[in-house]
Amino acid sequence: MKTYSRTCAIVFGLMMTVLCVVIAAEIILRKVFNHSLAGVDELSGYAIAIGAPLCFAVTAVERSHIRINLLHMRMPRLAQAILNLLAALALAALAVFLLIFTIRTVSETKLFGSVAQTPWLTPLIYPQSAWLVAMGVFTLACVILAGQALWLAVHRDSVELVRSFGPETVEDELEAELSDLEARA
Template sequence: MQSYSRLCAVVFGLMMTALCVVIAVETVLRKLFNHSLAGVDELSGYAIAVGAPLCFAVAAAEQSHIRINLLHMRMPRGMKAAMNLVAALTLALLALYLLTFTYRTVQETRLFGSVAQTPWMTPLIWPQAAWLAGMAVFTLGTVVLAGRALLAALTGDTATLVRDFGPDSVEEELAQELSDLEARA
């Protein structure tokens, strides 16, 4: 899952870097030459639509989504394992629902030949197809994680459910931050 997470993060980073370059060029053109590329805001929206599922995928793979650790760290091991299983399964169900919604939206766009109400009049099937691909990447990751969690639960492997699917303890987070600090120094 680490290479999956890294790939999603790199793709997102490259998209955002390219978007920043386009915004900078747009700003310079406006200020110095009184000219606009017209549509940079449209590109920004598309980048967010595609980038958001990639960020969701990274958060799921890295187990870095928000949790209420105060309650989680006080639970007995079995309860932690059960809660982590429920979290993995419900996240996969949410991803499947979002993928279904995105797919239906793309199909409707294709059916009607919808275009953006912007100066570029972009056929919406293009950015929505990229959005669908991003959502599929997110869904694939969550389904794999849910499958691993379910397998651990069925085999009675509560240690894996607690270790791999739970939030880091305060000590683990501190150790990770100190390790990152040493790597940067």
């Protein structure tokens, strides 16, 4: 799953780098040559729509999402395991719901042949298809993680369920920072 997460992060990073270059070119063209590419804002919207699900996938795999663990860390291990399982299942359910919504949106776009109301008149099927793929990447990550959490729950492995699906502890964060510091030295 780490390779999956890293690939999503690299794709997102490359998309944002290209977008930054295009925005910089747009600014230079406007200021120096009094000319506009007319559509950079459209590209930005597409990049965000495609990039967001990729970031969601990275966040799910890396356990980087925000959790309020003030109470979580004070609960018994079994309660923590149950909450972690519920969180993984709820995130997978949300991802599936979003994927279904995306599929319906792309289907309607294809049915009506919708185009963007911008100077480029982009057929929306193209950026929305990329959005659908990105949403599928997010959903796949969440379903795999939920399956792993469910597997651990069925096998009553609450220790691993807490370790693999719980929020990072202070010790985990300290260990990660120290290993990062060691790698840089």
